[in-house]
Amino acid sequence: MTAFSERVERVSISGIREVFEAAGADAINLGIGQPDFPTPEHARRAAIDAIESGETDGYTSNKGIPELREAISAKHARDNDLDVPSGNVIATSGGSEALHLAMETHVDSGQEVLIPDPGFVSYEALTHIAGGEPNPVALREDLTMAPADVEDAISADTAAFVVCSPANPTGAVQSAEDMRAFARIADEHDVLCISDEVYEHIVFEGEHRSPMEFADSDNVVIVNACSKSYSMTGWRLGWVAGSERRIERMLRVHQYAQACASAPAQYAAEAALSGPQGIVDEMVESFEQRRDLVLDGLEEMGLDVPTPQGAFYVMPRVPEGWIEEVIDRGVIVVPGEAFGERGVGHARISYATGEAELKEALDVMANATEAVR
Numbered sequence: 001m002t003a004f005s006e007r008v009e010r011v012s013i014s015g016i017r018e019v020f021e022a023a024g025a026d027a028i029n030l031g032i033g034q035p036d037f038p039t040p041e042h043a044r045r046a047a048i049d050a051i052e053s054g055e056t057d058g059y060t061s062n063k064g065i066p067e068l069r070e071a072i073s074a075k076h077a078r079d080n081d082l083d084v085p086s087g088n089v090i091a092t093s094g095g096s097e098a099l100h101l102a103m104e105t106h107v108d109s110g111q112e113v114l115i116p117d118p119g120f121v122s123y124e125a126l127t128h129i130a131g132g133e134p135n136p137v138a139l140r141e142d143l144t145m146a147p148a149d150v151e152d153a154i155s156a157d158t159a160a161f162v163v164c165s166p167a168n169p170t171g172a173v174q175s176a177e178d179m180r181a182f183a184r185i186a187d188e189h190d191v192l193c194i195s196d197e198v199y200e201h202i203v204f205e206g207e208h209r210s211p212m213e214f215a216d217s218d219n220v221v222i223v224n225a226c227s228k229s230y231s232m233t234g235w236r237l238g239w240v241a242g243s244e245r246r247i248e249r250m251l252r253v254h255q256y257a258q259a260c261a262s263a264p265a266q267y268a269a270e271a272a273l274s275g276p277q278g279i280v281d282e283m284v285e286s287f288e289q290r291r292d293l294v295l296d297g298l299e300e301m302g303l304d305v306p307t308p309q310g311a312f313y314v315m316p317r318v319p320e321g322w323i324e325e326v327i328d329r330g331v332i333v334v335p336g337e338a339f340g341e342r343g344v345g346h347a348r349i350s351y352a353t354g355e356a357e358l359k360e361a362l363d364v365m366a367n368a369t370e371a372v373r
């Protein structure tokens with residue numbers, strides 16, 4: 001008789017999808033985590049040109065085309081003041097695959113991975129898929145993750161901890177001091193810090209710093225993607241950056257699971273990363289306005305809302321029955337527990353949606369709040 005692996009049986013389809021499926025067709029969707037901007041024209045054009053010239057008909061090198069890896073290396077020098085040689089990068093199928101490579105490569109069966117709770121849904125699932133044990137770390141009142149809490153949770157079984165800033169689902173941004181502390185913890189305890197930086201550009205207050213800047217060892221790997229920064233979620237192009245020995249191991253997984261990232265997407269990503277960066281600033285400005293709109297609306301309803309400093313999510317604490325009431329009235333929001341046990345009593349609202357729809361949704365939420373009070 002065929003059976004399913006225990007690893008896969010420990011994973012279920014994301015709670016976010018379940019909410020989408022339960023909602024009506026004309027609902028306002030504040031559940032989805034993608035920018036509502038078009039991919040930059042020059043990125044689309046680069047892919048079209050590469051397709052038309054036939055350059056994308058075959059496999060690329062496993063790590064990705066040299067031009068893209070050079071562009072990623074230049075991006076790290078430009079944006080992060082980091083020296084990441086182009087050989088120390090693997091182009092992946094989105095940030096999702098990059099996370100998978102980092103987990104598969106560094107987590108042994110039964111080992112622990114410390115993950116923020118609430119945190120992005122993939123961390124728990126990918127830990128299980130790697131045969132590991134997720135160990136959720138509670139967040140501070142402001143929804144950032146305290147380095148001291150990570151350090152306290154480290155044991156002989158800990159393989160890695162995940163840092164995500166700006167964060168999904170909270171919008172919280174870790175301080176430079178926190179990032180320095182995460183680097184020190186990775187160095188001193190000899191555990192891997194997986195730094196998920198896919199929202200690095202979407203910061204309204206504070207600044208994005210990578211723990212890799214502060215680490216003395218090679219115990220930090222960076223996961224990043226074009227998905228959120230350049231509104232390229234559908235292209236499926238991300239990367240993982242790390243030391244030579246870590247990249248060489250991660251390449252073993254990537255080579256057999258993926259061979260190479262999609263060739264047209266690689267050309268588009270190269271253009272996005274090395275072309276004009278104005279679209280990023282435009283998106284961030286627009287997200288900040290929407291953040292303020294949503295924050296004001298939620299506060300007026302009397303909800304307790306930690307101010308998100310980045311990404312495009314807000315995570316208010318909500319009264320019992322609020323989420324069901326809001327969804328029943330035609331606005332999709334995601335229950336906090338989809339992101340971990342400590343997400344209970346919160347809702348995740350994505351504001352990567354037009355202002356008119358956001359205003360309509362806020363009216364619905366205000367009425368729902370009255371109804372459940």
Ligand SMILES: Cc1ncc(COP(=O)(O)O)c(C=O)c1O
Pocket residue numbers: 033093094095096097120164167168196198225226227228233237238
């Ligand atoms: C924190 C975080 N990391 C990684 C990803 C994966 O991004 P991608 O679409 O590039 O696979 C997401 C997507 O929502 C995310 O929110």
